[in-house]
Amino acid sequence: MITITLNETVTASNDLDAEALRARMREAGTLLVNLMSSPGSGKTTLLSRIIRELPELRIGVMEADIESDVDARRIEALGAAAIQVHTSGMCHMDAGMTAAAWEAMEAKDRDLIFLENVGNLICPAEYDTGAAKNIMLLSVPEGDDKPLKYPLMFQKSDALVITKTDALPFFNFDLEACAERVHRLNPLIRIFPVSAKTGEGMEALEQWITGELQAFKHNDIQI
Amino acid sequence: MHEMGIVLHLAKTLDQTAEEHKLKAIGKVVLQVGEVSGIMTELFTDAWDYFKLRHPVLKESELVLETIPAVTWCDSCKQTYETVKYGRECPYCGSGETWLLRGNECIIKEIEAE
Ligand SMILES: Nc1nc2c(ncn2[C@@H]2O[C@H](COP(=O)(O)OP(=O)(O)OP(=O)(O)O)[C@@H](O)[C@H]2O)c(=O)[nH]1
Ligand SMILES: [Mg+2]
Numbered sequence: 019m020i021t022i023t024l025n026e027t028v029t030a031s032n033d034l035d036a037e038a039l040r041a042r043m044r045e046a047g048t049l050l051v052n053l054m055s056s057p058g059s060g061k062t063t064l065l066s067r068i069i070r071e072l073p074e075l076r077i078g079v080m081e082a083d084i085e086s087d088v089d090a091r092r093i094e095a096l097g098a099a100a101i102q103v104h105t106s107g108m109c110h111m112d113a114g115m116t117a118a119a120w121e122a123m124e125a126k127d128r129d130l131i132f133l134e135n136v137g138n139l140i141c142p143a144e145y146d147t148g149a150a151k152n153i154m155l156l157s158v159p160e161g162d163d164k165p166l167k168y169p170l171m172f173q174k175s176d177a178l179v180i181t182k183t184d185a186l187p188f189f190n191f192d193l194e195a196c197a198e199r200v201h202r203l204n205p206l207i208r209i210f211p212v213s214a215k216t217g218e219g220m221e222a223l224e225q226w227i228t229g230e231l232q233a234f235k236h237n238d239i240q241i
Numbered sequence: 242m243h244e245m246g247i248v249l250h251l252a253k254t255l256d257q258t259a260e261e262h263k264l265k266a267i268g269k270v271v272l273q274v275g276e277v278s279g280i281m282t283e284l285f286t287d288a289w290d291y292f293k294l295r296h297p298v299l300k301e302s303e304l305v306l307e308t309i310p311a312v313t314w315c316d317s318c319k320q321t322y323e324t325v326k327y328g329r330e331c332p333y334c335g336s337g338e339t340w341l342l343r344g345n346e347c348i349i350k351e352i353e354a355e
Contacts, residue, residue, distance in 0.1 A: 027349075028250050
């Protein structure tokens, strides 16, 4: 009998898979963006609007759900490439599942792929999917105290999109207080308040996305 | 649900370790689980029992869970306190400027094998 000391976090093997996928996506020249939020925060609605407003980009979407393919059909109806991933009961996407989804995707010529992660503010933040960028959505009806309750996801995200701002008059959501809480957890995070219904704030978000895409592609050429 | 994901990664890491070290069977697996990691130990052992049947090298394994106490740091009055007892608000000065120092982790400490 021997004792082997490991002292590694349980998700260490996932981190390796994630690095491998990031390298492959870089080679393919595709920017993979992971979208995380609670169920119903407006991910699919936001993506639909981005797809319509950025027709010059070749966009693909991975829809991760525990069941059904309604979201993938909504995206396909807009003419973008979509693939439905069933997580077989799992509450998050991990890098292995994301790599398998990329493998199964027919359209490999995408500029940008959005991964719509499982609706959940906890587990997706703990698993690196291999995405180059992480975006978190927080909808106005959910409340401005979420940074206090689910700090990790705010810490792991490059951008926070505050959705459904057209509903601000009906809720006590303090945008400034929320931004302050978020910046305390993550000083570098970009915050975009938007309404996918009225279109307010969409331009700033889309500019940021296209800017990130250009930086990604530019980097690619230099390497 | 959450437990299943962790067990899946744990089994994968142990499979790899077994291959690297040419192990025939893994016995004790010592895991350190943070008090506020959100891992339910009962669900965790159930998920483990399900998985070990599917990994030959883990068939006889036994999971040993050690708890890491959760500790929070108060940035206003610069001291630490027990997270589980007092939560996010500092019991000394009432400040909300607090950070979890430890207690959120899940670490594979060591295994016994042959
Ligand atoms: N008022 C308002 N409603 C919105 C907005 N965006 C989305 N919704 C509504 O919110 C609900 C959920 O939107 P979805 O886009 O399906 O949300 P989702 O995050 O993709 O949901 P899941 O995939 O089920 O987690 C729908 O009824 C949308 O019409 C918005 O900007 N304003
Ligand atoms: Mg959706």
